[in-house]
Amino acid sequence: MSELMLNPWIRALFWGLVMITGVMTVTAWSTWFERKFAGRMQSRMGPTLVGPLGLLQPIADACKLLQKEDLVPDSADRALFNLAPVLTVGFAMGVAAVVPFTPTMLAADLDVGVLWLLALSGLMVFPTWMGSWASNNKYSLIAAMRAVAQGISYEVPMVLAIMVPVIMTGTLSLSDMVADQQKNGWLIYRLPLTGLIAFVIFFLASLAEANRIPFDIPEAESELVAGPTTEYTGMKFGLFYMAEYIHTLLSSAICAAVFFGGWDGPIAPGLHWMLLKSVILFVFLTWVRWSFLRLRSDQLMNLCWKYAVPATLALIPVTAFYTVYAAGKGGV
Amino acid sequence: MSDAWLAALLFFALSVFVGASMVFISWVLRVKARENPPTRTLTYECGETPVGNAWVRFHPRYYLVALVFVVFDVEVAFLFPWAVDVAGAGLAGIAQVFVFVGILLLGWVYALKKGALRWQ
Numbered sequence: 405m406s407e408l409m410l411n412p413w414i415r416a417l418f419w420g421l422v423m424i425t426g427v428m429t430v431t432a433w434s435t436w437f438e439r440k441f442a443g444r445m446q447s448r449m450g451p452t453l454v455g456p457l458g459l460l461q462p463i464a465d466a467c468k469l470l471q472k473e474d475l476v477p478d479s480a481d482r483a484l485f486n487l488a489p490v491l492t493v494g495f496a497m498g499v500a501a502v503v504p505f506t507p508t509m510l511a512a513d514l515d516v517g518v519l520w521l522l523a524l525s526g527l528m529v530f531p532t533w534m535g536s537w538a539s540n541n542k543y544s545l546i547a548a549m550r551a552v553a554q555g556i557s558y559e560v561p562m563v564l565a566i567m568v569p570v571i572m573t574g575t576l577s578l579s580d581m582v583a584d585q586q587k588n589g590w591l592i593y594r595l596p597l598t599g600l601i602a603f604v605i606f607f608l609a610s611l612a613e614a615n616r617i618p619f620d621i622p623e624a625e626s627e628l629v630a631g632p633t634t635e636y637t638g639m640k641f642g643l644f645y646m647a648e649y650i651h652t653l654l655s656s657a658i659c660a661a662v663f664f665g666g667w668d669g670p671i672a673p674g675l676h677w678m679l680l681k682s683v684i685l686f687v688f689l690t691w692v693r694w695s696f697l698r699l700r701s702d703q704l705m706n707l708c709w710k711y712a713v714p715a716t717l718a719l720i721p722v723t724a725f726y727t728v729y730a731a732g733k734g735g736v
Numbered sequence: 737m738s739d740a741w742l743a744a745l746l747f748f749a750l751s752v753f754v755g756a757s758m759v760f761i762s763w764v765l766r767v768k769a770r771e772n773p774p775t776r777t778l779t780y781e782c783g784e785t786p787v788g789n790a791w792v793r794f795h796p797r798y799y800l801v802a803l804v805f806v807v808f809d810v811e812v813a814f815l816f817p818w819a820v821d822v823a824g825a826g827l828a829g830i831a832q833v834f835v836f837v838g839i840l841l842l843g844w845v846y847a848l849k850k851g852a853l854r855w856q
Binding site: 412415416417421423424469470473475477480492493494495497498501502514520524540541544545549559567571629640643705710713723724728 | 794853
């Protein structure tokens with residue numbers, strides 16, 4: 405086994421399969437969790453019928469989606485229409501390659517991991533646009549316009565916010581970032597406390613990128629039917645839905661790794677801590693989703709361009725000055 | 737190409753494969769309606785027959801946002817090499833970044849004053 409693992413191809417394939425299987429499983433049951441959670445918040449039971457506590461619901465959903473009739477509108481651009489759901493899952497899942505769960509348990513220890521995850525989450529707007537435009541549906545088109553505007557706008561504060569951890573730890577590799585936090589304290593409370601503000605902005609931006617409430621303007625079901633997925637049926641719709649959950653889960657995992665010290669923690673093994681932190685952040689996201697109302701388009705844009713972008717631009721020099729000062733003292 | 741890049745690209749290929757295989761499985765397992773009236777494959781427009789095409793011209797405010805985005809994203813791409821070694825670049829490095837970001841901030845203020853970021 406260990407000799408086999410020395411072969412880079414086999415190692416990459418092994419960890420790739422492990423990660424993807426893990427992420428897919430967690431994604432499936434996160435939909436169950438979200439529905440149960442939403443039910444409880446609204447004094448309902450949530451899913452109860454399929455299996456104990458409705459735990460087999462995701463499997464039932466998958467079986468249902470798989471055998472639905474596959475309708476493509478006559479006026480749609482067939483090739484792009486079919487390509488979009490595949491790519492959206494590909495991009496959402498691809499981010500998982502660089503998420504470090506433990507020092508050894510990560511698919512690809514890229515030394516530019518931050519750039520990889522930013523690039524892939526930036527690409528997420530393409531399949532959304534591709535699918536919506538190709539459906540040749542007016543609701544989809546409006547939704548796509550909103551999704552792209554929102555996606556690229558929030559890309560800016562997201563990238564600027566993650567620059568704060570990069571400055572503080574001096575590395576672009578996510579596993580090195582966690583290692584640095586293990587040594588010098590988590591970024592969320594490390595001086596000059598810019599990590600905390602950067603985390604809030606990064607978290608908001610990743611909510612916006614995943615089109616989750618309170619930023620679900622592209623999907624606004626009360627005005628746009630089902631947003632970009634209006635014309636999609638069966639598993640192709642399911643893939644868009646899955647991509648949203650994968651994106652949300654991985655955002656929580658990335659926040660846990662970058663700001664909350666990843667696998668760092670006492671007593672229990674590192675993997676437990678990493679998973680615990682990710683799950684707590686995911687629960688928080690779900691909580692936000694079922695507590696808040698949707699913002700308006702102009703409020704969303706104002707929040708991004710007039711508050712989040714200047715705020716992150718102010719954070720960077722503060723962090724930089726402190727880093728230079730601390731380095732001058734011989735500390736950090 | 738290093739092992740990490742090999743792993744990352746392989747991972748990405750696997751992720752796309754997962755999506756593609758699910759579309760393929762659903763294509764194998766799907767049901768098909770016996771009759772196919774022409775209205776079934778029309779696009780949805782509240783139950784009415786769709787009027788015209790959806791590939792139309794659109795409000796320019798979205799393109800303005802995209803323009804401002806390009807400016808900032810390029811800026812960020814230039815900032816990352818500095819961000820990795822801030823302590824090494826020292827105060828001189830910060831000063832240079834200030835000039836660089838300052839010029840861009842002027843552009844941002846201009847866009848703001850011109851109303852490019854106002855959602856009309």
